[in-house]
Amino acid sequence: MHLSFLLHNAYGIGGTIRGTFNLAEALAVHHDVEIVSVFRHREEPVLGAPAGVRLSHLVDLRRGSPDYDGDDPEHQRPARVFPRGDGCYRQYSRLTDARIGARLAALEADVVIGTRPGLNVHLVRQGGHGQIRVGQEHLALDNHGRRLRCEIGHRYRLLHAVTTVTEADARAYRTRLWLPGVRIVAVPNCVPAPAVAPADSTGKWVVAAGRLTRVKRYDLLVRAFSQVVAVRPDWRLRIHGGGDEKAALRRLIEESGLYNHVFLMGPTDPLEAEWVKGSLAAVTSSHEAFGMTIVEAMRCGVPVVATDCPHGPGEIIEHGVDGRLVPVGDVDAIAGALLGLIQDDGLRRRMGEAARVASARFDPARIAERHAALYAELARSSRGSSGGAKPRDVLCRGGSALLGGAFTVRDKAADVIRKGRTV
């Protein structure tokens, strides 16, 4: 199959970019894969270009580039196709409307995959006829504002499938939006096997990594670690990442007298060599759309103590087997779970090994297979439906038996919508 990913900016840093690169690279083993980056602001992708994947861009924002698009008057006019509710709306413009539309129309891909709500809306409104349109959701529906939920609740009906990164989020899309005939499938993010040997469980360090923002609740982790140090002063904590909360966390560390035990390491990339320096990892967020760092640590043989927050951690960690889940916001529970694993070397080692084995299910090859199977199934259903079906059938009966018909209707409906709009 020819697969085309539409990505906001392949040249930045972030979970969606990393996830898309890993998935595209794994899919490229058996398929023809390209990534179309809407923006390009630097020469090379920070995260390194995925092997075997074609990478192109639509809007050049490199200062000094002869193709620099930043001064294009169209780029100063607000976007019409890209939905206002998407958090990146202000970066999009009449220019991106046109460039994305032109590329989608010219695309000869079997499957075109959007990687954020705004781009998924582009697929619906500008995608070529006969293409399978898959919208990826990397953030949870709960985290979209009301405006975006309304927009996608309406637009996503013309997607062939929506993929979420957790079952919990897939349930939300099934129950809270009315998307008749749209396949809603949870496929977790993938994490490659680390390039370093697994942790040996002897280091007396706890490692955490993520942006230093309120939602990550590192303040809870620091408070919990105060209890840990009271019992085991030989253990210390490293928190990797940068962000707005850094000064507040520094103050908390100083006020708690933990400046010999808790260290703010700053932004670190790559992280895999950092996990193996510890023998425990901690995630104390109030929300994790998926929980990429949990899987990263587990793949390195490091068991994770995580809050059982929506949506990811509970679907990644099997409590008591390959890690521990604790109630959200409960400092005593976090400290208790950490100490339980700190005080029992054998248990920590066994959980680390179990984590390493269990997390192999997130290997890019396995995750790519699940996406590829979905794409193949959608393509089969779509081709087998040339007879067409009446919209009424879909509305009345829905369900997978009429998927093929639904696709045709969806294409026709999309055509109708498109006819009214020129970009």
Add this chain to the structure above:
Amino acid sequence: MTRPIGRRASPPVCTADCIADSAGGITFDVTDAARPGATLVLRRRADAVGTHGGGDDEVRLPLTGPATASGAGPARLRAVLPSTVELAEGHWDIFTGTSGDRPVRPGIRDVRALIDRVPGTGPVAARVPYPTADGRLALRTWLRAPHAEAGTVRCAPAGMSVEGVLYGAELGEHARAEARLHGGDRTHRVAVTGRGGVFAFTLPYGPLAEEPGGPGGESRRWDLWLLPAPDTAGIRISRILDDIWDKRAIHVYPAHAVPAHGTDGRLAAPGYTHDNDFCVRLDPAPAPVPTP
């Protein structure tokens, strides 16, 4: 739209993964490098003033291969820096290519063996591979004999206490710690307690803040030295037995306001220099906010 920007052709950049061992040896696995016969060149940066070492300023390590058994991946060549090769203290930039002029990009740096390191007997050598600000691989080295490693630091309003470990020297009965004004000749001595390899002392901030020297707005740094006996040469107190090549932004300690004659007072805080040497900084206290 996808046309590459015209630039002069540059050779492909190669990447090196490193594995450090606790004895001080480092293995470099270099991808896309280098043809057989090429070398990995370690060149000491000119701005590193060799106050603690001498020796050659260039070390050439043969790149041999293949280092990988994975087969499918790009060809990798391996260079080994044994712990027995002495490197002078400083920053070493790493290059490859037959003429040793191609910079190397940092790959995965597996330096877990450097954490909480306990050195063997003999001179204490520390080597930490690190990425430079412009994305190149370099090596930070220290070579100390003897060596005083700073450990736990406790800060109080009146002063700070530090515990550490001494390697390659014995602590005498009248051991002292000495604060030396950086860029000046003033010193302050305090008593050191401890036995064998472990030392501890408390340094009050007051005398450091009271030192005359320049207008009140000036920031000052006091470097800390250990004198195992009153008449011996000082040993610089540093923290080098781990994987953190620059501790300034990571090992941060609380600052306390210290009154000083003729000024608004000073903020005193222990910390590290860009060489991971232990010090106390005295900065002008922020002017008190006027109450309306």
